[in-house]
Amino acid sequence: MSLPRETVLKVASLARLQLTDAEVEMFRGQLGAILDYVAMLDEVDVSQVAPMVHAIELTNVTRADDLRPSLARSDALANAPKTDGKYFLVPAIIEG
Amino acid sequence: MYDVIIGLEVHVQLQTRTKIFCGCSTAFNPDQPNVQTCPVCLGLPGALPVMNAEALRLAIKTALALDCQIAPYTKWDRKQYFYPDLPKGYQISQYDLPFSFDGHVDLELNAETGDFRRVGIIRAHLEEDAGKNLHDESGRGRDSMVDLNRAGTPLVEIVTQPDLRSAEEARKLLQEMHSLLTYLEVSDCNMQEGSLRCDANVNLHVHQHDGTKVATPIVEIKNLNSFRFTEQAVTYEIQRQWEEFQRTGKTIKDAPKSTRGFDPDRGVTYTMREKEEAADYRYFPDPDLAPVTISPEQLQAIRSEMCETPAALRKRFQAEFQLSPYDAAVIVDQGQLVASYFEEVAGGCGDGKQAANWVTQDVLREMKERRLAIETFPVRPPVLASLIQRVARKQLTIKSAREVFLALLGANEEVPPATLEQIDAIIADRGLAVVQDDGAIDAAIAAVIEKNPKAVADFQAGKQAAVGALIGQVMKQLKGADAATVKERIVAKLSAG
Amino acid sequence: MNLCELSAGDLWRRLQSGEVSSVAVTTAHLDAIVARDGDVRAFLHVDRDAALRQAEGVDAKRRRGEPVGMLAGMPVALKDVICSRGEPATCASKMLQTFRPPYDAHVVERLRAADAVLLGRTNMDEFAMGSSSENSAYQVTRNPWDLERTPGGSSSGSAAAVAARLAPISLGSDTGGSIRQPAGLCGIVGMKPTYGRVSRYGLIAYASSLDQIGPFATDVTATAALLEAISGYDSRDSTSVNQPVPPYTQTLDQPLQGLKIGVAREFFADGLDSEVAACVRTALDVYRSLGAELRDITLPHSKYSIATYYLIAGSEASSNLARYDGVHYGHRTEAAKSLTEMYAASRGEAFGAEVKRRIMLGTYALSSGYYDQYYVKALRVRRLIRQDFDRAFADVDIVAGPVTPTAAFQLGEKTNDPLAMYLSDIYTISANLAGIPGISIPCGFTQAGLPIGLQLLAPPFEEDRLLRTARMHERETDWHTRRPQVVSEGSGVRTEKPDT
Numbered sequence A: 001m002s003l004p005r006e007t008v009l010k011v012a013s014l015a016r017l018q019l020t021d022a023e024v025e026m027f028r029g030q031l032g033a034i035l036d037y038v039a040m041l042d043e044v045d046v047s048q049v050a051p052m053v054h055a056i057e058l059t060n061v062t063r064a065d066d067l068r069p070s071l072a073r074s075d076a077l078a079n080a081p082k083t084d085g086k087y088f089l090v091p092a093i094i095e096g
Numbered sequence B: 001m002y003d004v005i006i007g008l009e010v011h012v013q014l015q016t017r018t019k020i021f022c023g024c025s026t027a028f029n030p031d032q033p034n035v036q037t038c039p040v041c042l043g044l045p046g047a048l049p050v051m052n053a054e055a056l057r058l059a060i061k062t063a064l065a066l067d068c069q070i071a072p073y074t075k076w077d078r079k080q081y082f083y084p085d086l087p088k089g090y091q092i093s094q095y096d097l098p099f100s101f102d103g104h105v106d107l108e109l110n111a112e113t114g115d116f117r118r119v120g121i122i123r124a125h126l127e128e129d130a131g132k133n134l135h136d137e138s139g140r141g142r143d144s145m146v147d148l149n150r151a152g153t154p155l156v157e158i159v160t161q162p163d164l165r166s167a168e169e170a171r172k173l174l175q176e177m178h179s180l181l182t183y184l185e186v187s188d189c190n191m192q193e194g195s196l197r198c199d200a201n202v203n204l205h206v207h208q209h210d211g212t213k214v215a216t217p218i219v220e221i222k223n224l225n226s227f228r229f230t231e232q233a234v235t236y237e238i239q240r241q242w243e244e245f246q247r248t249g250k251t252i253k254d255a256p257k258s259t260r261g262f263d264p265d266r267g268v269t270y271t272m273r274e275k276e277e278a279a280d281y282r283y284f285p286d287p288d289l290a291p292v293t294i295s296p297e298q299l300q301a302i303r304s305e306m307c308e309t310p311a312a313l314r315k316r317f318q319a320e321f322q323l324s325p326y327d328a329a330v331i332v333d334q335g336q337l338v339a340s341y342f343e344e345v346a347g348g349c350g351d352g353k354q355a356a357n358w359v360t361q362d363v364l365r366e367m368k369e370r371r372l373a374i375e376t377f378p379v380r381p382p383v384l385a386s387l388i389q390r391v392a393r394k395q396l397t398i399k400s401a402r403e404v405f406l407a408l409l410g411a412n413e414e415v416p417p418a419t420l421e422q423i424d425a426i427i428a429d430r431g432l433a434v435v436q437d438d439g440a441i442d443a444a445i446a447a448v449i450e451k452n453p454k455a456v457a458d459f460q461a462g463k464q465a466a467v468g469a470l471i472g473q474v475m476k477q478l479k480g481a482d483a484a485t486v487k488e489r490i491v492a493k494l495s496a497g
Numbered sequence C: 001m002n003l004c005e006l007s008a009g010d011l012w013r014r015l016q017s018g019e020v021s022s023v024a025v026t027t028a029h030l031d032a033i034v035a036r037d038g039d040v041r042a043f044l045h046v047d048r049d050a051a052l053r054q055a056e057g058v059d060a061k062r063r064r065g066e067p068v069g070m071l072a073g074m075p076v077a078l079k080d081v082i083c084s085r086g087e088p089a090t091c092a093s094k095m096l097q098t099f100r101p102p103y104d105a106h107v108v109e110r111l112r113a114a115d116a117v118l119l120g121r122t123n124m125d126e127f128a129m130g131s132s133s134e135n136s137a138y139q140v141t142r143n144p145w146d147l148e149r150t151p152g153g154s155s156s157g158s159a160a161a162v163a164a165r166l167a168p169i170s171l172g173s174d175t176g177g178s179i180r181q182p183a184g185l186c187g188i189v190g191m192k193p194t195y196g197r198v199s200r201y202g203l204i205a206y207a208s209s210l211d212q213i214g215p216f217a218t219d220v221t222a223t224a225a226l227l228e229a230i231s232g233y234d235s236r237d238s239t240s241v242n243q244p245v246p247p248y249t250q251t252l253d254q255p256l257q258g259l260k261i262g263v264a265r266e267f268f269a270d271g272l273d274s275e276v277a278a279c280v281r282t283a284l285d286v287y288r289s290l291g292a293e294l295r296d297i298t299l300p301h302s303k304y305s306i307a308t309y310y311l312i313a314g315s316e317a318s319s320n321l322a323r324y325d326g327v328h329y330g331h332r333t334e335a336a337k338s339l340t341e342m343y344a345a346s347r348g349e350a351f352g353a354e355v356k357r358r359i360m361l362g363t364y365a366l367s368s369g370y371y372d373q374y375y376v377k378a379l380r381v382r383r384l385i386r387q388d389f390d391r392a393f394a395d396v397d398i399v400a401g402p403v404t405p406t407a408a409f410q411l412g413e414k415t416n417d418p419l420a421m422y423l424s425d426i427y428t429i430s431a432n433l434a435g436i437p438g439i440s441i442p443c444g445f446t447q448a449g450l451p452i453g454l455q456l457l458a459p460p461f462e463e464d465r466l467l468r469t470a471r472m473h474e475r476e477t478d479w480h481t482r483r484p485q486v487v488s489e490g491s492g493v494r495t496e497k498p499d500t
């Protein structure tokens, strides 16, 4: 099965991935093949089986409400592509 | 004719010291952006969240106060969307198994009749707050700025049923939440700082001639951060939907739910830019966080440390101390500490009505003027109760009691708590004790008449006002005398000739 | 004596006794990197001065008679997915080309506390997605046994560095076999601990419910020492398990009596290369000769493991990698005008094809309308896979089988067929889904001289059993002492140092 082009584009948009036309075509085939392959799970009866989210099933892992030192601002911003020394900067967010 | 249908999504910031998944401070600090962050709340590669136990405790307290069911098993989910104030590309929230659900709040609609509206709570869940985006206001399209100090602050999101029927009710619900949550000490509910804010879902059910009703499309007004704005925004939106419906006839079947903002300067709601695609948040269980179980013992422990809710307290004050609904509301709305101060005064003096008068007038006024907190107010409840009792027993006039009260407060900023002995000292010092000896009063009157022939003549010539000066002079001598008694006896004496 | 030619365990003992200095050991390995990494291309970043400073520090400590940590002076290479404060952590992605974490991973704190010497950062498949190193944005690591072949992946550099004796020990991460598979293909020891045994704090996430950091070494002894040093509870990782760490190195040489080894028939089905099968059978015979009982077992759901894995890992990855949006760190496009464009272009430019493929698959599997059909379904089958192991371990102590269906494949052989590449993880993936520990040890060579690995699996937190079982085989064989030719020859040709 080859995935419809619109599906690939919709998923790419959800994932915020800009794809070239060649990539879109490639993924149509490859993702289609992977989805065909994973369809084998349909033959397993899981009606009585609970989903297993964690490899080790722990509960109630908590911390106390104690302050820990934060990073210096310079460290927080050090890896940012664009800052003014105080804030992270991004292209204008347009609202309204 | 139409019915207004409103449901709120209320966001409450919990008053933990640290963020929900890391040890950074939750202090409001907009002047120093990006100083309360760490690898976890910056969403740095490799960092992992660990749940703050106190956030869950406060959240459960909140839900219990809303009469919600508490889930014995709850978990964390990731809500995924891209936004610059959301550093991980997902918000840790709760999706299909919120920690609480199915509660209600009773909203008093009329204090005199006791008429109320029961507003259902669909669910309350815990989540992390996002950071803050600051936009360039110049219109030149300059970069937006991102401050992550707030990212990861614990929030409880409370979703009500669409049970509210007017803008006023929406405002009142928010006020009730404010009062409730500050009472429980789960949130400071500081609205300027965004600790309490809501989204309002509004539409109309328009009555048709055939007796059926038609619903207008639902609009969600985002991010309302004051009582007034909430009422204004909803009022505007009701009118706008009514006009639009009359013009276009569009119903809920013709348009999906849309999102609007509120501009407080113009008092209008406005369309927010529609997203290109319908939101698909792709919620799934967060593999980095363990699920949470809540035991009956844990719930019992939290319940046992909970104070009465403001609604319960208002009712009890009315029943126990015969307060008017208005007085009960004024006292309770001052918060838990003022309410318990009142209760102690009322219990001590045995007169709830007088205690309410003193607390709502004198105490609140002096607290405000002197910028004192009720915890450190120098006149403690037993002292105030004693003062009120002395008036009731006619040992002190109400005027003298006020004088003693002010004297106890003193002129200085730092006053140690007043003692009962101090009351006696001030009364003695200033001669405020009520003089009940008629002989002494008559003697003083005789002396004053003797010294003021002019006033006596004026009075006898028909100038009633002249008696005032005579009373004043008697009272100067006998501070504790009852002015009405003095007047009565002067008039009798002069009239007798 | 060439210090690089000693086995890692031997080296560790000599460092402990003070017979050799850390500076000597570290220098020997740094020199080996200069001499041979031009061929192998295992390292992305080596800071010679920093490594030598650490080595000198440990030697000085020892001279002063101060107590030293359990890995004192041992050079250790780190997969470029583990954060070390101020050092690169690119994940072999253009996305993180300039990223320098402001903090240490838990394992790095542990290594520092153990007085290990951080030697350098190793190449990998981008964001740990891949089985060949070909998904690295920077370079392709070669198999030291045949430079035209893959060392496996995704911990390609960490495995190849140890195999080529450029580092005695190293750390990798294993999400679907990314330690065991390259260990098998490179003829060394590699271990994936129980999920929760080693903190993931500071491990850049690929698939959070499957990822686990683990050791590589030339022998079982050093594997045990490194595991002992990095294991244990960390309150910063909610999935870290608070259980004491046994002294693995102390029990290592005690053989297990009455050992019952399960042999899963599913691991010997179609697709298993006959040479690999023969070597694994020989290894099983070694255990039989040592008194172990071999039992046939079945893991009926193992054939679903790859499908299950790619749905779960893809879903988690699509979410874990959403943070790379060009706002707070990482690559930002120069081209975009709007915010939405910036997101899509930054991610489109900086992620490689395999990363995109898995993000796409995961996004699809979690999207509205497909969530139950793909993601939740996979989670349910995951439990069945775990239950298969629970049943098996009720009967046997250890499950044994091949690590990979074939020995190292040619570079380029599977790059155009992602599904074929995925299938090379068929034997390793179920351990991640189940959360159980696994180890790969050398058990022979193909005619063409390529190493073959034996995989041993144990119940959760039975690393001790796993290591002792592995050591029983190691004592009877000499596969682990063989070294690839590149170690003795060395081209000495190093084109450019790929220093990010």
Ligand SMILES: [Mg+2]
Residues within 6 Å of the ligand: B093, B127, B157
């Ligand atoms: Mg929310």
Ligand SMILES: [Zn+2]
Residues within 6 Å of the ligand: B019, B022, B023, B024, B036, B037, B038, B039, B040, B041, B042, B152
């Ligand atoms: Zn933080």
